[in-house]
Amino acid sequence: MLDWKTPTPEDIPVMHEIVMQTGTMSSDACVSAIYLLRDKYNIRIAIQDGFLFLWFRENSIPGRNGVTFPLGKKDTSAAMQTLIKDRTDRKLPVQMIFLTEDQVDYLRENKFASDFETHEENWDYLHKAENLSNLGGKNSKKRNKVSRFIREFPDWRIAFTASENGSSVLKDILYVEDEWLSGQEVKTEALLDERELIHEAVLHWDDLSLKGGVIYVSDLPVAMTIASEISPGIFDILYEKSFGNYAQMGGFSAINNLFADYLLTSHHARWINREDDAGIPGLRRAKMDYHPDILLKKYETLIKFT
Structure with a gap:
């Protein structure tokens, strides 16, 4: 199983090195935010085989309870299998969150999942x-x-x-x-x-x-x-x-x-x-007033096994 832990300042350099390689634009992969929000969203991290795994355990906010797509540049298929095995060994659902469209495409193409939901309050501007x-x-x-x-x-x-x-x-x-x-x-x-x-x-x-x-x-x-x-x-x-x-x-x-x-x-x-705008109408209007070039949509899915 993955060795999950609360992120500490000592973890930041290796986390940053991994995420910088990915080229991601998602705020949910921002190492500084992960560290600062570790208690607010009950975040756990695991680092294995050159990948950063993130587990958010916040039940009160839609789309913020689950694991994210493995972050790294090596064998993504192996990293996904590691993540799935961790969930099944712990008898937990493979609930994936904060998925970007390219990650959704990967999961679809590799038959991991086919049904996805999105919550607009989690989209990045x-x-x-x-x-x-x-x-x-x-x-x-x-x-x-x-x-x-x-x-x-x-x-x-x-x-x-x-x-x-x-x-x-x-x-x-x-x-x-x-x-x-x-x-x-x-x-x-x-x-x-x-x-x-x-x-x-x-x-x-x-x-x-x-x-x-x-x-x-x-x-x-x-x-x-x-x-x-x-x-x-x-x-x-x-x-x-x-x-x-x-x-x-x-x-x-x-x-x-x-x-x-x-x-x-x-x-x-x-x-x-x-x-994101956290679903706050006034904040959404303020952010839209700046006419974002991209609304980075986030998706979630439950990986099921037959």
Whole structure:
């Protein structure tokens, strides 16, 4: 059977090495997210024969209870057999989740499964990095919001965690998060948990190879973002915050645009994954307002045996 365990910081380098080889664009394969969300989604990992196996054990959210497609570049058929044997030995169903369309095709072609379901709240919003940087065409309204922010706050500047003042920028990421949270009328358990995750991300920043930036107005931190590279040139936006009047005047649009430009020019970003909408109508509208280039659909299936 596979040796399942909760991911630790020591597992991150080998996990990252495996996932980087796959070229996946899925946020569910983002190593930083896997580590940070390990308790929220009760995630277990197993590493064997050059493959990363993921087991999500979250029963309360549709499509988040099961195992994912084996991540690796070697013998996929052997990895699938290993996964199936693990499930059957444990007397558990082979419930597969977060399947991308190419993985669905593989399972169909190799007679593993034929029936698949999808939950729209788990689809990823993917953008070409150059489109989020340029904000042309359909996104011109977003460009206007960025321009409004710059006009309203002419003494703005942006700093990145990779700069000489990186440690100060990290502290300011936490400042923005705390200010954003203090402005929320109802501080739900989910919001408090997210605050803890952001603090943990900063604590393990180098281990997780995170990228981040903060916008300042008169040296006051007013917007921040945190991202992680999923695979070469594919970046996952993990967190993005602005608060108060700065948010109302376009802070979210500004950090989105300026950071996309930074990833494009400094880190050779090709695609930016802005993750799913969790089925929240307002969040879905906000994400669709950016006219994603790809909606990365996710599927699930139960592998049956006759």
